[in-house]
Amino acid sequence: xxxxxxxxxxxxxxxxxxxxxxxxxxxxxxxxxxxxxxxxxxxxxxxxxxxxxxxxxxxxxxxxxxxxxxxxxxxxxxxxxxxxxxxxxxxxxxxxxxxxxxxxxxxxxxxxxxxxxxxxxxxxxxxxxxxxxxxxxxxxxxxxxxxxxxxxxxxxxxxxxxxxxxxxxxxxxxxxxxxxxxxxxxxxxxxxxxxxxxxxxxxxxxxxxxxxxxxxxxxxxxxxxxxxxxxxxxxxxxxxxxxxxxxxxxxxxxxxxxxxxxxxxxxxxxxxxxxxxxxxxxxxxxxxxxxxxxxxxxxxxxxxxxxxxxxxxxxxxxxxxxxxxxxxxxxxxxxxxxxxxxxxxxxxxxxxxxxxxxxxxxxxxxxxxxxxxxxxxxxxxxxxxxxxxxxxxxxxxxxxxxx
Amino acid sequence: xxxxxxxxxxxxxxxxxxxxxxxxxxxxxxxxxxxxxxxxxxxxxxxxxxxxxxxxxxxxxxxxxxxxxxxxxxxxxxxxxxxxxxxxxxxxxxxxxxxxxxxxxxxxxxxxxxxxxxxxxxxxxxxxxxxxxxxxxxxxxxxxxxxxxxxxxxxxxxxxxxxxxxxxxxxxxxxxxxxxxxxxxxxxxxxxxxxxxxxxxxxxxxxxxxxxxxxxxxxxxxxxxxxxxxxxxxx
Numbered sequence: 001x002x003x004x005x006x007x008x009x010x011x012x013x014x015x016x017x018x019x020x021x022x023x024x025x026x027x028x029x030x031x032x033x034x035x036x037x038x039x040x041x042x043x044x045x046x047x048x049x050x051x052x053x054x055x056x057x058x059x060x061x062x063x064x065x066x067x068x069x070x071x072x073x074x075x076x077x078x079x080x081x082x083x084x085x086x087x088x089x090x091x092x093x094x095x096x097x098x099x100x101x102x103x104x105x106x107x108x109x110x111x112x113x114x115x116x117x118x119x120x121x122x123x124x125x126x127x128x129x130x131x132x133x134x135x136x137x138x139x140x141x142x143x144x145x146x147x148x149x150x151x152x153x154x155x156x157x158x159x160x161x162x163x164x165x166x167x168x169x170x171x172x173x174x175x176x177x178x179x180x181x182x183x184x185x186x187x188x189x190x191x192x193x194x195x196x197x198x199x200x201x202x203x204x205x206x207x208x209x210x211x212x213x214x215x216x217x218x219x220x221x222x223x224x225x226x227x228x229x230x231x232x233x234x235x236x237x238x239x240x241x242x243x244x245x246x247x248x249x250x251x252x253x254x255x256x257x258x259x260x261x262x263x264x265x266x267x268x269x270x271x272x273x274x275x276x277x278x279x280x281x282x283x284x285x286x287x288x289x290x291x292x293x294x295x296x297x298x299x300x301x302x303x304x305x306x307x308x309x310x311x312x313x314x315x316x317x318x319x320x321x322x323x324x325x326x327x328x329x330x331x332x333x334x335x336x337x338x339x340x341x342x343x344x345x346x347x348x349x350x351x352x353x354x355x356x357x358x359x360x361x362x363x364x365x366x367x368x369x370x371x372x373x374x375x376x377x378x379x380x381x382x383x384x385x386x387x388x389x390x391x392x393x394x395x396x397x398x399x400x401x402x403x
Numbered sequence: 404x405x406x407x408x409x410x411x412x413x414x415x416x417x418x419x420x421x422x423x424x425x426x427x428x429x430x431x432x433x434x435x436x437x438x439x440x441x442x443x444x445x446x447x448x449x450x451x452x453x454x455x456x457x458x459x460x461x462x463x464x465x466x467x468x469x470x471x472x473x474x475x476x477x478x479x480x481x482x483x484x485x486x487x488x489x490x491x492x493x494x495x496x497x498x499x500x501x502x503x504x505x506x507x508x509x510x511x512x513x514x515x516x517x518x519x520x521x522x523x524x525x526x527x528x529x530x531x532x533x534x535x536x537x538x539x540x541x542x543x544x545x546x547x548x549x550x551x552x553x554x555x556x557x558x559x560x561x562x563x564x565x566x567x568x569x570x571x572x573x574x575x576x577x578x579x580x581x582x583x584x585x586x587x588x589x590x591x592x593x594x595x596x597x598x599x600x601x602x603x604x605x606x607x608x609x610x611x612x613x614x615x616x617x618x619x620x621x622x623x624x625x626x627x628x629x630x631x632x633x634x635x636x637x638x
Binding site for chain 2: 014016017020021024025027028301302304305306307308309310311312313314315395396399400
């Protein structure tokens with residue numbers, strides 16, 4: 001009954017004829033049609049890899065800063081420099097839901113010396129056997145359990161003029177009280193072999209075994225912080241709250257609060273990705289709208305003839321909308337192929353590769369499908385106005401040749 | 404009485420702004436009758452034709468096509484009336500250039516029945532009747548003017564309309580093509596449809612059963628040809 005009422009109001013439209021007329025109309029001007037398909041294809045072909053690169057940049061930024069950085073949630077003492085009994089505490093935290101690893105680290109101020117040059121660094125003591133480390137090795141080998149090897153940031157190595165296998169002198173401030181430094185020379189001097197170089201966020205640091213550094217400070221169980229890792233970076237705030245409930249006496253911060261720079265960077269990338277996506281949609285919509293509108297103007301006579309033949313406004317609207325649908329589909333398929341090919345190429349030839357910071361595009365199939373769907377929808381929406389104009393044309397002046 | 408007429412127009416008036424283009428025109432055409440409409444350029448012939456074809460609307464007056472008053476119809480019903488009861492032939496650019504002759508003819512029938520193959524068969528048969536079987540699959544854009552007009556006539560007939568409205572159908576044709584188109588139009592009335600043809604050509608007008616002359620929006624003269632006076636008459 002409802003369908004009959006709707007039909008009585010809107011009449012019927014023959015989809016087969018609409019598609020037939022759309023296909024023939026598009027075939028009438030191959031150049032215009034090709035331009036419209038190219039416009040849609042270019043929109044997808046560039047937008048998808050561009051967004052995929054930004055997504056890859058975001059993923060790499062988080063991987064470098066969190067997975068190969070200071071974790072998703074950082075636990076520190078509210079007062080003082082060190083956590084005591086850090087290993088037992090880390091073991092407890094590692095059993096919390098969503099925690100991939102809880103790793104104690106200890107930090108100290110140090111200076112490095114070699115070739116008559118020196119460079120101030122923060123030296124971190126890390127567990128070589130841990131699943132996560134706050135660095136990514138770009139040359140040489142990972143840290144081992146010996147007490148006389150160090151991983152050096154590439155910038156520090158550059159300043160000192162040293163390479164993997166060279167020896168450097170490391171002077172570590174072991175006391176937290178400057179008075180003691182003056183009184184008893186509260187720093188340690190160690191000659192160490194560079195086992196490897198680390199890059200990106202760790203390029204200004206130095207890394208040694210935690211048990212060694214903590215032992216030198218005075219207690220092998222000491223840590224400056226416990227770095228908690230989770231595979232779900234976005235869930236860091238919730239995880240931090242859970243951790244905080246377990247250790248209310250400690251300072252617990254998710255990365256999003258602890259690293260404003262990272263947070264701002266991630267948000268900037270997300271904004272750029274959204275802008276890129278919007279540009280892609282506009283790049284598709286505007287040419288389709290413009291060219292279909294021009295096509296409508298060029299086909300006024302034909303629209304008049306179809307009206308005279310008894311084609312209703314709905315028929316004309318459907319026919320022009322079908323053109324937009326065909327263009328959207330053809331452009332989306334062509335653009336999808338171009339996009340996937342370009343993304344594949346960029347995976348093998350990244351646009352950025354420096355100190356193990358590599359931007360490789362990330363393109364989930366669901367995203368590609370969604371983008372194609374949105375582009376087709378955009379083409380159809382963009383075709384709505386020309387289709388509406390075509391349907392509203394007054395046939396009489398057109399057929400008389402006065403318009 | 405109205406339903407016995409293919410067309411019944413009463414006291415039609417059409418104004419554009421303050422200018423009266425159709426000035427109280429009344430006209431009735433019976434099925435199978437051919438009527439010519441002559442007059443100087445700008446006298447309102449084409450406007451009247453478009454009003455009678457429901458492509459335009461009168462400001463005053465009543466109109467019945469096959470007994471149906473188009474002014475009471477919705478846009479969809481208007482379209483249906485045009486495709487089922489009316490046929491149009493224009494002076495030129497009558498066809499959709501990207502379609503073949505057969506597809507051009509078949510299109511209105513496909514729209515009515517929804518059956519493409521049958522419509523194409525029917526179109527092929529009509530084209531063959533008009534001596535265009537060999538050109539049926541040629542694209543409209545490559546047809547000569549005469550061929551295109553005959554295709555347009557075939558298209559106007561495919562849904563067996565009550566009334567065919569032709570606007571200068573031979574206006575841009577040479578004498579040979581004109582003769583071929585007029586022969587094709589003869590078929591219109593033979594099919595039982597009424598024909599109203601706007602023309603400047605007295606020869607074309609002479610082949611119609613009734614000749615009307617229009618001036619300044621009014622029909623000023625109506626002449627009935629002798630019955631069977633011309634065996635080539637349109638109807």
